[in-house]
Amino acid sequence: MSPETADGPVIEVTDLRVAIGRREIVHGVSFALHRGQTLGLVGESGSGKSMTVLAATGLLDAPASRVTGSSVLRGAGTTQLVGASPRTLRAVHGNEIGFVFQDPSTSLNPLLTLGRQITEPLEVHRHLTRRAARSRALELLTAVGIPDPETRLDGYPHQLSGGQRQRVMIAVALACDPLMLVADEPTTALDVTTQAQIIELVRDLQERTGTAVVWISHDLGVIGQVADDVVVLREGAAVEQAPILDVVDRPRHPYTRELLAARPVLGHPGPAPADADTPVLLRAEELDVHFPVTTPTGRSTVHAVDHVSFAVRRGCTLGIVGESGSGKSTIANVLTGLVRASSGSVHLEDTDVLAARGSALRALRRRIAMVFQDPFSSLDPRVRVDGAIGEPLRVHRLAARHGGRDARVRELLDLVGLPEAFASRYPHELSGGQRQRVSIARALALDPEVVILDESTASLDVSIQAKVLDLLADLQRELGLTYLFIAHDLAVVQQMSHDVLVMQHGRTVEQRPAAALFEAPEADYTRRLLAAIPPARPRVAG
Structure with a gap:
């Protein structure tokens, strides 16, 4: 239902401001949402998206916070949500306003x-x-x-x-058939195919019930598939507010253009094909992994990786893609010794990775490094940046003198584009992109030959993701690094990979040079993954 045919806005927010202590962090945001309409709020982390909606719906409960302005909900009656009593808000939340947050594992009891x-x-x-x-x-x-x-x-x-x-x-x-649904990054942590299903589900339910939806995201590609109108937020202020087609076709603000340019879309020119004479550095043959699990009906076995083989040439990138549960991370964990393979072989040049023990295993750990998905959980919050980056040097007794270790930390920070002053900071003092740069610096501390990137940009804003991907490409050219790039987003994989391995349920679906695979995918599953990527054009355009 269009705004013109609605009786009036379900919620009308006027000059909403949020202050924490003396600092104002949301600056006079206004918007209206009508029945059957979807409003997209888009911006990077820290732009004030979630804070704006929490304040507008009466859910903000931060210490020393102060909310001013107006947020009027028109349901069974007219309710002013700014300054409303706890009793009024309890009657509204879950009844007239429903909430879907980013991580369902923490939202569900x-x-x-x-x-x-x-x-x-x-x-x-x-x-x-x-x-x-x-x-x-x-x-x-x-x-x-x-x-x-x-x-x-x-x-x-x-x-x-x-x-x-x-x-x-x-x-x-x-x-409770709410008038309004707040979806706060509801698909960010999901596979592209699952994301597409959730988008379609919300859209279908909205058409049947007429629920108004506020969809919060950092990705304009996702917003383009759900929203009628968009509010672009930056540092707590609305820098652009218009119908989605106007925002995509005629963006007025430089920040909006930056977000649009950072979207991962198919067709991005990937790296040049590897030279046929380039030697293979890492080879896996018939890799097989079983996990025993306990179920309500007794003990069972999960076949996590089912006879998978692949080869990675020196200085090249193998992209491994598939949905959650396809076995991608299990392969990474086998290569780093976190999981024991049931059978098969893995060789790093002439070194048998699976058979390495003692000093051979210690030497091998210097040659293979890993960067994980969530930099906040992979960095110790009690350890400063210099300690996190310097730990591998200390464990392997490299740059043993304190001055030598400090110099190496400074060198690594410079390599990943961070100022020397960041050495004394703690993880909570860094942005998501900065934390991931620290994780990359730590992985490079021992001069590895192979770096495994396990969904290393999946949790980042699209603009920060673009910068980290550019950094990884630069490091590969400068240092000759070999990457295993694990991801569920084929648009990102196309940008980074020389070859691609597509996995489903632990098995190889297809494995080909990236250019050939993206030009003419052979497997139906690969075509489904490609089709699930949000297109460049908004839904309302077609």
Whole structure:
């Protein structure tokens, strides 16, 4: 339903300001949202997206915070949410406004069954009986596409995949047929195929119920597939506000143009094909990994990697792609010794990686390094940057003198584009992109030959991701590094990879030079991954 045909805005926010202590961090943001409409809030981390919506809906509970301006919700009555009493907000949250947050594993209570988490708002707000609420919960799980919903009602969050948990969060948010749904980065941590399914699910439910949606994201590609209008936020201020087509076709602000340019899109020219004479540095043959697991029906075995073979040439990048559970990270963990392979072989030149023990294993660990997805959890919050980067040097007794170690840390910081002064900072004092640069510097400390990048840019804003990808490409050219680039986004893989290995359920789907694979993918699964990438043009354009 278009704004012109609606009776009036579901929520109208005027001159919203948020201050923490003496510092104002949201500066006079205004917007209106009509029934059946989707408003996209886009910007980098720290731009004030989530803070704006939390303040507008009365959920902000930060110490020393102060919210001014107006946020009027027009539901059963007219409610001013800025300054509303806790009793008023309890009646609104979960009833007239539903929330879907980025990480469903922290949003869902691990101690309660899925059914209980859906029935609770129905009993509190709609005063349904336990039986009626359970019946409604079953309808909701069916509507959001959860398989075997009758059984899942009595299951727990840890028994579901990430995409299924996010579907349950949507069911909880929609339980009371809210006027408005807030979706705060609901697909950022998901595979591109699961992301596409969640986008389609929300769109379908919105068309059937007329719910107004506020969709928060750092990715204009995703916003283009969901939103009618867009507010671009930077440092707490709305720098651009227009229909999505105007923002994409005629961006007025330089920051908006920067976000558009940073989007990973298919067609990006990747690295030049590797020379056929370039020697193979890393080779895996018939790699097989089994995990014993305990299920409600007894012990079972998961075949995580099923006879996978690949080869990586020196100075080149092998992109490994697939959905969660495809076995990508298990391969990385085998190469770094975190997981033991059931069978198969891995050789780094003439060194048998799987058989290395003692001093041979210690030497091998200098040759293979790893950069993880989340730089905040992979860095010790109690250790300064110089300690994090210098730890491998200390463990391997390199640059043994303190002055020598400090000099090496300064050299590595310069290599990844960080000032020398950052050596004395702690992880919480850095942005996400800066933390990932520190993680890369730590990985390079021992001059490795192979660097495994396990979803190393997946948690970053698109503009920061673009800068980190450029940094990785520069380091590969300067240092001759060999990369295993693990990702679920084929647009990013195309930009980085010489060759690509596509995996599903632990098996190889196809493995070819990147240029050939992207020009003419052979497998249906690869074509599905490619089709799931948000296109450059917004949905409303076509």
